[in-house]
Amino acid sequence: KAEIEARTITEDGQVFLQKAAQDGLETVWDRYQAQKPQCGFCELGLSCRNCSMGPCRIDPFGEGPQRGVCGADADIIVARNLGRMIAAGAASHSDHGRDLVEVLRKVGEGHAPGYTIRSEEKLKKVAAEFGIAADGKTPADLAVELAHAMEEEFGTRKKALTFLGRVPEKRRAIWDKLGITPRGIDRETSEMMHRTHMGVDNDWQSLLLHGLRNALSDGWGGSFIATEVSDILFGIPQPVPSEVNLGVLKENQVNIVLHGHNPIVSEMIYEAAQDPELLALASEKGAEGINLAGLCCTGNELLMRRGIPMAGNHLMTELALSTGLVDMMIVDYQCIMPALGEIATCYHTLMISTSDKAKFPHMAHHEFHPETAQSKARELVRMAVENYERRLPAKVLPAPNTPTRMMAGFSVEAILGALGGSPAPLIEAIKSGAVQGAVGVVGCNNPKIRQDFGHVTLTRHLIENDILVVDTGCAAVAHAKAGLKVPEAAALAGPGLQQVCKSLGIPPVLHMGSCVDNVRILDLAAALANALGTDISDLPLAAAAPEWYSEKAVSIACYAVASGIFTVLGTPPPIFGSPKIVKLLTEDIEGLLGASFAVEPDPEKAAARIEQHIRQKRKALGL
Ligand code: NFS
Ligand code: SF4
Numbered sequence: 240k241a242e243i244e245a246r247t248i249t250e251d252g253q254v255f256l257q258k259a260a261q262d263g264l265e266t267v268w269d270r271y272q273a274q275k276p277q278c279g280f281c282e283l284g285l286s287c288r289n290c291s292m293g294p295c296r297i298d299p300f301g302e303g304p305q306r307g308v309c310g311a312d313a314d315i316i317v318a319r320n321l322g323r324m325i326a327a328g329a330a331s332h333s334d335h336g337r338d339l340v341e342v343l344r345k346v347g348e349g350h351a352p353g354y355t356i357r358s359e360e361k362l363k364k365v366a367a368e369f370g371i372a373a374d375g376k377t378p379a380d381l382a383v384e385l386a387h388a389m390e391e392e393f394g395t396r397k398k399a400l401t402f403l404g405r406v407p408e409k410r411r412a413i414w415d416k417l418g419i420t421p422r423g424i425d426r427e428t429s430e431m432m433h434r435t436h437m438g439v440d441n442d443w444q445s446l447l448l449h450g451l452r453n454a455l456s457d458g459w460g461g462s463f464i465a466t467e468v469s470d471i472l473f474g475i476p477q478p479v480p481s482e483v484n485l486g487v488l489k490e491n492q493v494n495i496v497l498h499g500h501n502p503i504v505s506e507m508i509y510e511a512a513q514d515p516e517l518l519a520l521a522s523e524k525g526a527e528g529i530n531l532a533g534l535c536c537t538g539n540e541l542l543m544r545r546g547i548p549m550a551g552n553h554l555m556t557e558l559a560l561s562t563g564l565v566d567m568m569i570v571d572y573q574c575i576m577p578a579l580g581e582i583a584t585c586y587h588t589l590m591i592s593t594s595d596k597a598k599f600p601h602m603a604h605h606e607f608h609p610e611t612a613q614s615k616a617r618e619l620v621r622m623a624v625e626n627y628e629r630r631l632p633a634k635v636l637p638a639p640n641t642p643t644r645m646m647a648g649f650s651v652e653a654i655l656g657a658l659g660g661s662p663a664p665l666i667e668a669i670k671s672g673a674v675q676g677a678v679g680v681v682g683c684n685n686p687k688i689r690q691d692f693g694h695v696t697l698t699r700h701l702i703e704n705d706i707l708v709v710d711t712g713c714a715a716v717a718h719a720k721a722g723l724k725v726p727e728a729a730a731l732a733g734p735g736l737q738q739v740c741k742s743l744g745i746p747p748v749l750h751m752g753s754c755v756d757n758v759r760i761l762d763l764a765a766a767l768a769n770a771l772g773t774d775i776s777d778l779p780l781a782a783a784a785p786e787w788y789s790e791k792a793v794s795i796a797c798y799a800v801a802s803g804i805f806t807v808l809g810t811p812p813p814i815f816g817s818p819k820i821v822k823l824l825t826e827d828i829e830g831l832l833g834a835s836f837a838v839e840p841d842p843e844k845a846a847a848r849i850e851q852h853i854r855q856k857r858k859a860l861g862l
Contacts, residue, residue: 252554263585284316726745
């Protein structure tokens with residue numbers, strides 16, 4: 240029992256960890272235990288296998304080898320490894336963005352039945368940013384032109400990405416001076432892979448600078464495109480009520496769980512699940528309906544736009560299967576543990592992979608393409624409905640707790656809308672001190688940290704101190720489970736923030752979306768800075784990723800800092816093998832970018848660091 244409680248703070252997590260053990264499942268926590276002790280060289284970033292003269296390791300105690308076979312020292316190896324993490328993260332977000340651009344183009348060309356343009360407003364706005372005049376053009380024409388222009392962003396023919404038009408002047412000047420203005424999205428990632436090949440860039444500072452540029456190509460490029468095109472195709476999120484935790488899986492309904500990141504597949508499943516014919520089939524099979532639930536960021540995308548409930552975050556993905564209630568799990572890509580398929584063999588659950596670039600053991604592969612997505616989605620929902628009667632009653636355990644209520648859908652447009660159309664009231668609230676500042680609490684779960692403890696503890700402290708929290712990704716789901724995303728949670732906030740939340744009817748913790756939607760936070764920060772004629776780094780803002788695990792999170796943290804936002808990480812990145820790099824990233828970089836990283840595993844201490852940082856920024860602004 241104590242062991243289970245040490246793994247997660249969530250009630251449903253604890254119940255289903257027990258159930259999983261009963262069913263003989265091995266979970267992510269068990270596999271983590273089995274890996275211990277993990278490799279100390281790798282933890283410090285001191286191992287390299289970039290070439291076949293290696294693999295090489297640097298002895299952190301200074302007794303064994305201090306250079307790899309090629310002569311690379313600790314600084315070079317740590318910087319190269321970090322660079323490749325950034326490249327992988329940026330590539331993931333950006334390739335996700337590219338897939339959306341493809342759908343946008345095919346919608347315009349009439350080759351994507353079932354998909355439409357849901358937000359002409361955003362289509363026109365973004366097209367204008369790309370220098371495409373809307374006059375006289377149909378939305379379809381505009382979509383094709385914009386898609387072509389966005390495809391260009393991925394290449395190499397630009398001096399700077401188009402969305403940099405939203406970045407404050409002062410910030411742009413800093414990037415130009417440092418030579419880190421991102422050019423093409425793929426170019427920066429490709430260049431990172433080049434630089435980190437044996438015998439190319441062997442200056443750790445120059446490698447790190449390119450790392451920042453690579454991350455910026457994600458934040459102001461690939462992820463930005465992903466979010467904006469998702470809004471064009473599926474609509475701009477607006478505040479919407481929903482529910483969260485494993486209690487959202489219904490005993491008497493067909494449960495389809497959507498896991499992954501890209502809304503391209505899940506939106507089509509959402510449409511298919513409304514089909515009267517399939518609903519009739521469900522009732523024929525004895526089910527009272529077709530219930531969709533989300534996991535991870537595909538879940539967040541559906542939640543933000545359609546109010547679809549969330550079953551859980553990253554570490555709940557295996558436990559969701561152990562309810563025995565999932566009739567089908569459909570995955571696209573990213574953060575989908577390869578263990579899931581085998582776990583599902585213990586139940587009746589149908590596991591479906593959908594992306595040509597993401598296949599998994601023990602999953603049936605049903606590839607989605609824009610041309611056929613609509614019919615494919617119907618086929619899958621039909622299979623799920625037919626699977627309902629194959630549930631294994633002896634293996635079913637409904638969640639004992641009722642789902643927690645939550646509110647999501649806080650796009651920048653929705654937040655500004657709630658404020659009456661401009662950032663002025665928020666700026667006033669910050670000036671008056673009612674709201675001391677704002678912090679983005681984002682990122683994953685990681686079995687190295689008691690699940691959700693890092694997120695929830697940090698966020699509770701921040702709101703108690705009148706700091707508004709905006710969140711995305713698995714952090715957002717953690718906060719929702721803890722009940723922090725209902726307007727009544729304002730009672731947990733300090734007096735100033737409480738007042739602001741009550742007058743607007745909003746929670747003190749605003750759900751801004753999936754992880755690519757971290758760019759909504761950037762966008763809002765830039766809008767505030769622009770409204771004040773200042774730089775993002777002057778504002779009383781911060782970011783935190785208390786339980787991060789993924790390479791994508793590394794890229795996000797780097798573009799946050801490069802954009803001028805102080806960022807605290809809860810789990811240490813593999814850089815501690817190079818004291819010089821640690822010093823640069825946690826101290827000296829402040830002088831270059833007006834922001835730095837901190838690593839603080841204790842969320843209470845992290846809260847104190849952030850509060851101190853916000854006080855300093857306020858003081859510098861004369862507040
Ligand atoms: Ni972000 Fe979303 Fe979750 Fe982490 Fe994975 S689902 S993209 S990477 S684990 S927050
Ligand atoms: Fe070793 Fe250098 Fe090859 Fe890395 S690149 S494996 S340090 S020889």
